[in-house]
Amino acid sequence: MINPLTRHLDSPPNLYEKDYYRWLEQTAVLLPKQAFNQLDLENLIEEIDDMGRSEKRTIESNLRVVLLYLLKWKYQPQYRSSSWRDSITEHRSESAKPFKTAPA
Numbered sequence: 001m002i003n004p005l006t007r008h009l010d011s012p013p014n015l016y017e018k019d020y021y022r023w024l025e026q027t028a029v030l031l032p033k034q035a036f037n038q039l040d041l042e043n044l045i046e047e048i049d050d051m052g053r054s055e056k057r058t059i060e061s062n063l064r065v066v067l068l069y070l071l072k073w074k075y076q077p078q079y080r081s082s083s084w085r086d087s088i089t090e091h092r093s094e095s096a097k098p099f100k101t102a103p104a
Contacts, residue, residue: 016043055098062095 016023023040030039069088073080 016040059095059098062091065091066095 015026023043027039027044030036066088069084069091073084073088
């Protein structure tokens with residue numbers, strides 16, 4: 001039995017698998033209209049969860065690089081280089097981006 005809450009405008013519940021871009025467009029149209037009964041809620045929830053996990057992995061990766069280069073900077077001063085400094089600056093900036101664009 002098909003759950004009407006997870007059915008989408010386009011009817012086939014697998015629009016998400018068949019045409020992801022179209023699924024995104026329809027979802028973007030339905031959300032402001034609060035047409036929740038027409039949304040593919042199951043896949044929408046999954047996408048939001050995945051987005052959060054992806055963002056977290058990106059932040060962790062950038063912070064890991066910053067920490068690595070800061071430790072190298074401190075404990076291997078004889079090998080310091082402008083590329084290390086550039087990496088620290090770049091990854092600090094990248095790890096801060098999600099916090100600047102996210103709502104408070």
